[in-house]
Amino acid sequence: MKLIDKTIVAKKMPIRLVRNTILKGLFFLATTFGLLVLGILLYRIFAQGIGYLDWDFFQNFASRRPEEAGIKAALIGSIWLMIVVAPVALLLGLGTAIYLEEYAKKNWFTSFIKLNISNLAGVPSIIFGLLGLTIFVRALALDRSVLAAGLTMSLLVLPVIIVAAQEAIRSVPRELREASYGMGATKWQTIVRVVLPAAIPGILTGSILALSRAVGETAPLVVVGIPMFIAFLPKNVFDTFTVLPMQIYNWTSRPQEEFQSVAAAGILVLLFLLIFMNSIAVFIRNKFQKRY
Amino acid sequence: MNMTLLRTSEAFNMDKTVVSQLSKEKVYETSQLNLWYGEKHALKNIELDIHQNEVTAIIGPSGCGKSTYLKTLNRMVELTPDVRTSGEIKYRNRNILDKSYKVEELRTQVGMVFQKPNPFPKSIYENVAYGPKIHGIRNKKVLDEVVEKSLRGAAIWDEVKDRLHDNAYGLSGGQQQRLCIARCLAIEPDVILMDEPTSALDPISTLKVEELVQQLKEHYSIIIVTHNMQQAARISDRTAFFLNGEVIEYNNTNTIFSRPSDQRTEDYISGRFG
Ligand SMILES: Nc1ncnc2c1ncn2[C@@H]1O[C@H](COP(=O)(O)OP(=O)(O)OP(=O)(O)O)[C@@H](O)[C@H]1O
Ligand SMILES: [Mg+2]
Numbered sequence: 001m002k003l004i005d006k007t008i009v010a011k012k013m014p015i016r017l018v019r020n021t022i023l024k025g026l027f028f029l030a031t032t033f034g035l036l037v038l039g040i041l042l043y044r045i046f047a048q049g050i051g052y053l054d055w056d057f058f059q060n061f062a063s064r065r066p067e068e069a070g071i072k073a074a075l076i077g078s079i080w081l082m083i084v085v086a087p088v089a090l091l092l093g094l095g096t097a098i099y100l101e102e103y104a105k106k107n108w109f110t111s112f113i114k115l116n117i118s119n120l121a122g123v124p125s126i127i128f129g130l131l132g133l134t135i136f137v138r139a140l141a142l143d144r145s146v147l148a149a150g151l152t153m154s155l156l157v158l159p160v161i162i163v164a165a166q167e168a169i170r171s172v173p174r175e176l177r178e179a180s181y182g183m184g185a186t187k188w189q190t191i192v193r194v195v196l197p198a199a200i201p202g203i204l205t206g207s208i209l210a211l212s213r214a215v216g217e218t219a220p221l222v223v224v225g226i227p228m229f230i231a232f233l234p235k236n237v238f239d240t241f242t243v244l245p246m247q248i249y250n251w252t253s254r255p256q257e258e259f260q261s262v263a264a265a266g267i268l269v270l271l272f273l274l275i276f277m278n279s280i281a282v283f284i285r286n287k288f289q290k291r292y
Numbered sequence: 293m294n295m296t297l298l299r300t301s302e303a304f305n306m307d308k309t310v311v312s313q314l315s316k317e318k319v320y321e322t323s324q325l326n327l328w329y330g331e332k333h334a335l336k337n338i339e340l341d342i343h344q345n346e347v348t349a350i351i352g353p354s355g356c357g358k359s360t361y362l363k364t365l366n367r368m369v370e371l372t373p374d375v376r377t378s379g380e381i382k383y384r385n386r387n388i389l390d391k392s393y394k395v396e397e398l399r400t401q402v403g404m405v406f407q408k409p410n411p412f413p414k415s416i417y418e419n420v421a422y423g424p425k426i427h428g429i430r431n432k433k434v435l436d437e438v439v440e441k442s443l444r445g446a447a448i449w450d451e452v453k454d455r456l457h458d459n460a461y462g463l464s465g466g467q468q469q470r471l472c473i474a475r476c477l478a479i480e481p482d483v484i485l486m487d488e489p490t491s492a493l494d495p496i497s498t499l500k501v502e503e504l505v506q507q508l509k510e511h512y513s514i515i516i517v518t519h520n521m522q523q524a525a526r527i528s529d530r531t532a533f534f535l536n537g538e539v540i541e542y543n544n545t546n547t548i549f550s551r552p553s554d555q556r557t558e559d560y561i562s563g564r565f566g
Contacts, residue, residue: 106373175410179472182368182406183423183479184399193426194412 049264061231066258071269073230074247081243084150085214093161101169121159128156129223144225147237152220157210164206168199200288208281212274218245244270316343319513324379334360336537347514349524352534358517362485366402367395403476407488409468411460416452419460423479438478446474447504466497486516502527525549533557
């Protein structure tokens with residue numbers, strides 16, 4: 001006796017196929033929508049800002065006159081910020097992820113910590129600003145320095161990096177670890193030679209997204225008290241400074257019409273910086289994949 | 293030397309059925325081994341000796357504890373959380389279940405080949421050189437020699453010698469498994485543990501691996517888990533039959549397959565259950 005009634009199968013077939021086609025269309029629309037909005041945004045910014053994007057723009061400090069306003073302090077400031085945030089956040093984040101995934105005992109306490117780290121990723125950035133203000137600016141007396149701001153930003157992006165790195169580490173097949181342990185490798189050798197090379201693409205993707213967030217974020221820096229208008233460059237990590245998004249925010253809030261265009265040019269610079277960072281990630285990723 | 297002679301003669305008195313292999317030394321001596329995964333009692337009072345330069349087959353129905361026993365022999369089983377053991381496994385007269393026995397040290401002597409081929413996503417060369425490298429061998433010439441010798445040992449040299457620096461993932465399943473055997477040989481182990489090494493392979497690759505096992509026993513002691521009765525009969529010197537975490541019967545392969553002394557063994561090898 002047959003349990004499957006072929007007439008039902010035949011009857012259902014057209015509906016299944018139509019549903020498949022409709023959903024494909026819907027997903028395509030969703031993608032197009034995002035691309036379209038992004039396209040309009042980019043077009044507007046380009047149209048508005050490209051005129052101001054010349055060599056002088058990179059040479060000049062901020063100014064009250066739009067035609068003299070430049071991005072130098074903010075651009076260099078953002079780079080300084082990255083120089084602090086990238087190593088601090090990556091080392092702490094990767095270290096934590098490795099510990100949690102590879103060394104920590106799997107018990108309720110570890111699960112509790114993991115849950116809380118994921119939660120931290122959703123805490124509003126302004127809260128991290130307050131934390132930074134209390135700890136780094138006041139308690140450690142770092143003032144409104146590159147270091148204070150950088151450490152604050154590191155805290156902000158740390159949960160995202162930890163979670164991304166954990167995911168990447170966890171997705172390395174168990175069989176590869178077993179092969180390594182089976183030959184007498186220590187845990188550390190297995191991590192360095194097998195787990196990390198396999199996990200690096202995932203770790204990088206997550207980390208670069210997190211660092212990009214740090215480059216674009218303003219709220220915590222406002223709380224920490226980083227100035228928006230500054231006409232000198234930091235000499236070391238203890239100097240004060242400003243960053244691109246703060247500068248852009250400052251320009252957009254000015255009454256003169258021309259400053260809107262200056263802000264658009266600033267946004268372009270920020271975009272290029274992000275693209276540059278992402279290409280570094282792609283480069284490193286390809287390099288690692290070639291090693292296999 | 294005297295010690296081993298003494299032990300061998302003791303064994304002689306205790307077990308008269310294995311007269312032919314008595315000259316051979318024991319590599320592993322398992323006594324009163326029990327293992328629990330949490331509440332699950334997976335190995336019960338195992339008594340099993342493994343002899344040098346022999347192929348020992350472990351057979352038994354699914355879930356009877358074959359892999360568990362094999363993984364206990366190199367303490368891989370510890371990677372599973374919540375594992376408890378009691379009893380003793382002596383490897384060359386030292387109890388490996390003793391916490392002071394460093395697993396890294398044990399695993400340089402005891403290599404393992406897994407059920408599914410698991411090469412690293414690296415080049416063929418790097419796969420084989422992995423073991424020596426982690427043990428501190430840096431000399432390029434030595435590494436080159438080890439790689440060639442191991443690949444030859446695993447009967448795969450001719451197939452890969454022109455593509456040593458290609459990714460190992462480009463090899464067929466059977467080649468990957470022989471590569472894994474080569475990788476295991478490269479640490480120059482004393483014992484090789486194999487957990488159903490041919491279950492993912494086609495008949496021809498299976499045959500190659502079987503021939504290889506036969507050749508390898510000249511230099512190594514091999515313990516192989518298999519579901520394939522013919523394979524056990526073909527390639528092993530001794531066979532242990534496991535059932536529900538217990539060793540039901542352990543004897544010369546010939547004896548096991550021609551005159552098993554336990555009804556359950558007979559039922560299993562004649563395909564009546566399992
Ligand atoms: N990680 C684990 N946690 C809990 N129980 C386990 C675990 N691994 C194995 N077991 C149990 O221990 C018993 C023995 O398992 P084992 O993998 O050794 O069987 P096996 O003889 O190798 O079977 P197969 O032939 O299917 O590979 C089984 O009942 C299994 O369910
Ligand atoms: Mg098994």
